[in-house]
Amino acid sequence: MEPGHPPPRSPGAIRALFLRKSVAPLRPRRLRGSPLKNAPAGGTVRDLPGCASEPLPVSCALSSAQHITAALEYRGLVKHTGGCHCGAVRFEVWASPDLHVFNCNCSICTKKQNRHFIVPASRFKLLKGAENLTTYTFNTHRAQHTFCKTCGVQSFYTPRSNPDGYGIAPHCLDDGTVHSIVIEDINGKEWEKAVKEHKTIKDMSKP
Structure with a gap:
């Protein structure tokens, strides 16, 4: 064997080398x-x-x-997670990292400072705490004002404008997934007129 030359390969090694070069492996x-x-x-x-x-x-x-x-x-879309104050209620929701939030001035939203963004029901998942939730309704009883029995925090609810979706409280989301928030005032004191004139709110709960 001359200096600087590799040792000769056995027939088995040559065949294995040929197979490696000839057959492209399936890459999952x-x-x-x-x-x-x-x-x-x-x-x-x-x-x-x-x-x-x-x-x-x-x-x-x-x-x-x-x-x-x-x-x-x-x-x-990104997966946001959030929940109530005591931790009994936890959820995840798929939404844009740039949130469009409604600030309603109807009687109950004013009392509880309800700011929320709307998502289709298919993009919301309750992770735990169903047994810890209770719901308040009034007037038409279409809006389902759901909150934690223990700490009283409403982290999500079913809005009257979008009964096929959920209104999510942005301030109840965990840190790290929200890039920006734009707040739009909506005149809930004249609810029927405001929703009728709004161009996109009804579509926000459509998948």
Whole structure:
């Protein structure tokens, strides 16, 4: 063997080297861990980047929860978490990091200083504390003013304007996910007129 030359390979080693160069290994795409970031909203697993048609490779099989998360992230939403003061009630909600918050001057919102942003029911999840919640209603009884029995804090409720969604108190969110807040005053003293004239409030609870 001449100096500076590598030792000769055995036939088995040569064959293994040939196979490594000839056969590209299958690289799983995020089978576990964070979901794909660019999943199209409302798509199916088959629509996700890198996924083939039938049969689906196991590397493309996202769980339902992962697929929903990927679709929400694709729309620019983030997962906020929050709760009441005593910690008995905890929730998570998917919404923009830049919140559009309503400041209503109706009788009850004035009393409890109710500022809230609206999300569809499908983007809200109560993590714990259902047994610790109680609800106050009045007048039309459409608004469900839900609060913690222990500490009295209303961290979310069902607004009369959007009974198919939730109104979330931004001041009850945990730190770290809100980038900015824009506050819009709404004339709750003339509720029917204000909601009728508002261009977008009814759409805020639509998925």
